[in-house]
Amino acid sequence: MENQLGQLSKAIAFLAEFRKLDSEMQMQTALIFLLIAKDEGCSVRDLEQLTGLTSASCSRNVAALSDVGRKGNPGHNLVAVKVDADDRRQRNLFLTTKGRAVLASALEGFRNAD
Incomplete structure (x- = not known):
């Protein structure tokens, strides 16, 4: 049970980085960001094939993550x-450079969580 709580703490710390960026960011937007970072x-x-989201939904999330x-x-x-x-x-x-910095910060939060 203690190990599970530790893992949950790490997940919460990781997601907290996205809240710092946008307190109302949708979970699917964060997922799209992570999938782009991974590949x-x-x-x-x-992204449509990986997530099962519609083309419109993926495009909308990518737009939210881009400059415009x-x-x-x-x-x-x-x-x-x-x-x-x-x-x-x-x-x-x-x-982007900013995207790499956000990813690095989120991963750092994950590593340092109790």
Whole structure:
């Protein structure tokens, strides 16, 4: 039981980093961020297949994580969207410098949690 509590503390510390960024961030937005961090260069279509979310939902979450969010509002600037050189219809997703810093901070919180 004590080990489970320790693991929960680590998960809470990890998620707290996202709350610092945006106290109302949706869980699926954080999930999309982590999937992009795990597989940089992936596409929105890849995210659809991994999560089971619709194309619209994945695009909306990617927009929230990019520099320009929904309806032209500022995004979090954690993810950069780049046009694929071989297929200009495809957009590949990468972490920005800020995205890498947020990931590093979240992982540090995870490692240091009791």
